[in-house]
Amino acid sequence: MPTLLPLWRKARRVSSAASRLPGTTSLRFALHGWQRLMNKQGTTVDTVEHLMAALFGCGVDNALVEVDGPEIPIMDGSAAPFATTIEGIGTRKQSVPRHAIWVQRPIEVREGDKFAILMPHPTPRITIAIDFPGTAVGAQTFSVELVNEAFRNDIARARTFGFTQQLNELRSRGLALGGSLNNAVLVDGERIVNEGGLRYDNEFVRHKVLDAFGDLALAGVPIFGHYYAYKPGHSLNHALMRQLFSDRSAWSYIAVDEFQQLFGEPIQAEQESEEVFLKQEDIRAC
Ligand SMILES: [Zn+2]
Numbered sequence: 001m002p003t004l005l006p007l008w009r010k011a012r013r014v015s016s017a018a019s020r021l022p023g024t025t026s027l028r029f030a031l032h033g034w035q036r037l038m039n040k041q042g043t044t045v046d047t048v049e050h051l052m053a054a055l056f057g058c059g060v061d062n063a064l065v066e067v068d069g070p071e072i073p074i075m076d077g078s079a080a081p082f083a084t085t086i087e088g089i090g091t092r093k094q095s096v097p098r099h100a101i102w103v104q105r106p107i108e109v110r111e112g113d114k115f116a117i118l119m120p121h122p123t124p125r126i127t128i129a130i131d132f133p134g135t136a137v138g139a140q141t142f143s144v145e146l147v148n149e150a151f152r153n154d155i156a157r158a159r160t161f162g163f164t165q166q167l168n169e170l171r172s173r174g175l176a177l178g179g180s181l182n183n184a185v186l187v188d189g190e191r192i193v194n195e196g197g198l199r200y201d202n203e204f205v206r207h208k209v210l211d212a213f214g215d216l217a218l219a220g221v222p223i224f225g226h227y228y229a230y231k232p233g234h235s236l237n238h239a240l241m242r243q244l245f246s247d248r249s250a251w252s253y254i255a256v257d258e259f260q261q262l263f264g265e266p267i268q269a270e271q272e273s274e275e276v277f278l279k280q281e282d283i284r285a286c
Contacts, residue, residue, distance in 0.1 A: 035047065035048050035049045035052075035214070035215065035218070035234055035238075036048075044070065045067055045070065045071060045072065046070060046071035046072070047071045047072050047074065048072055048214070048218075049210075049211055049214030049215055049217075049234070050072070050074075050075070050077075050078065050079045050082065050160075050210065050211075050214055051065065051072045051079070051082050051214075052214040052215075052217040052218060053079045053151070053155075053156075053210050053211070053213045053214035053217060054079040054080075054082030054083040054086060054156065055082070055086065055217065056151075056213065056214075056217040056222065057079065057083060057146070057151030057152065057155065057156060057213065058083055058086040058087060058091065058151075058152075059091060060086060060091055061098060061220075061221060061222070062094060074160075074183045074184075075183065076159060076182065076183055077159035077160040077161075077183040077184045077185070078156060078157050078158055078159045078160070078199075078207070078210070079155070079156045079157075079210055079214075080156045080157045083151070083152060083156045087152075097255045097256065097257055098221075098222075098255070098256040098257075099221050099253055099254065099255055099256065100221050100222040100223065100224050100253075100254055100255075100256050100259060101219055101221055101222070101223045101224065101225070101244075101251050101252075101253060101254075102224045102225070102251060102252045102253075102254045102259060103118050103119065103120050103121070103223065103224065103225030103226075103244075103250065103251050104120055104250060104251055104252060105120070105247075105249065105250040105251075106118065106119045106120070106250075107240065107243050107244050107247060107250050108240075108243075109236060109239040109240045109243050111235070111236055111239070113230070113231065114229075114230060114231040114232060114233070114236055115229065115230050115236075116212075116227065116228070116229035116230075116232050116236050116237060116239075116240045117226075117227070117228045117229070118223070118225045118226070118227055118228075118240060118244060119225060119226040119228060120225060120226070121224065121225050121226035122224065123145050123146075123147050123224060124145070124146040124147065124216075124222055124223055124224055124225070124227075125143065125144070125145050125146065125225075125226040125227070126143070126144055126146060126209050126212055126213060126226075126227045126228075127141070127142070127143035127144075127226065127227070127228045127229070128141065128142055128143075128205055128208045128209055128212060128228075128229050128230075128232060129141040129205070129229070129230045129231070130204060130205050130208055130230075130231055131231060132187075132204075134189070134190075135163065135187055135189060135190065136187050136189070136190050136191060136192050137161070137187060137204045140202045140204055140205035141205060142202055142205040142206055142208075142209055144209060146213060151213070154206065155206055155209050155210050155213065156210070157199050157200070158199065158200060158203045158204075158206035158207040158209070158210050159183070159184060159185050159199065159203065159207060160183070160184050160185070160207055160211075161184055161185040161186070161187060161203070161204050161207060162184050162185075162186060162187070163186075163187050163188070164186060164187070164188040164193070167186065181193065181194050181195075185198065185203060185204070208232060211232075211233075211234065211237075212227060212229065212232055212237055215234060215237035215238065215241070216237070216241070218241065219241060219244075219245075221253075222256075224254075224259060225251075227240075
């Protein structure tokens with residue numbers, strides 16, 4: 001299937017079958033703060049989401065990625081280094097038509113006060129609201145139509161973030177040892193620890209959009225629909241994908257050319273990326 005996105009973990013002492021990992025939803029796990037892919041032989045690759053977002057954001061839906069280690073490098077905590085490299089190398093148009101998932105009925109998952117919904121929409125749109133009261137993050141909402149240059153301009157540079165307390169706990173358990181101010185935004189209460197500050201005023205919620213886009217990319221093809229979430233994380237996104245694939249009547253598998261004939265070509269953003277200021281009640285009501 002040409003639209004499948006394979007990830008390949010270099011493992012010199014295992015057979016090629018054991019080292020090949022399809023970058024799709026079938027065998028993947030949402031761990032605490034990242035995505036893990038695992039194949040039937042138990043070979044794993046962690047933290048695939050930023051690379052997946054960069055590939056899909058640059059229009060790549062068929063690639064072979066070689067990884068010499070247990071995880072994708074974190075780089076600067078964003079997708080920008082991957083996107084810059086992909087753009088520098090360029091992409092090749094292939095002869096097989098591209099396909100997409102076209103959402104036709106809403107799909108929804110909830111975990112406590114968190115929720116994620118996929119709704120019918122003629123383009124890939126992501127809207128996310130987050131709330132970290134009493135911190136420099138606070139309440140932020142962002143909505144973006146992921147077409148044209150929007151991923152590159154509005155999302156790719158947003159870095160992952162963490163809190164000093166969280167970091168100390170992880171380090172006491174021997175985790176996040178590679179975490180530093182070079183690959184994350186560190187928040188200490190109301191203060192941003194990084195000397196350079198933020199890349200966007202609302203970099204935190206933009207990074208959540210990046211993560212969600214990377215999680216949705218594990219569907220293997222672009223999703224034409226509106227992803228709308230409150231306080232999402234990888235496990236909520238994973239649950240949403242499972243729900244989507246368990247309800248085959250909620251979506252169609254459609255050639256992108258055919259879709260564009262239905263909705264007009266080229267796909268243009270309905271509106272510019274925007275900060276939207278919704279009250280929590282408004283979001284819940286949607
Ligand atoms: Zn992330």
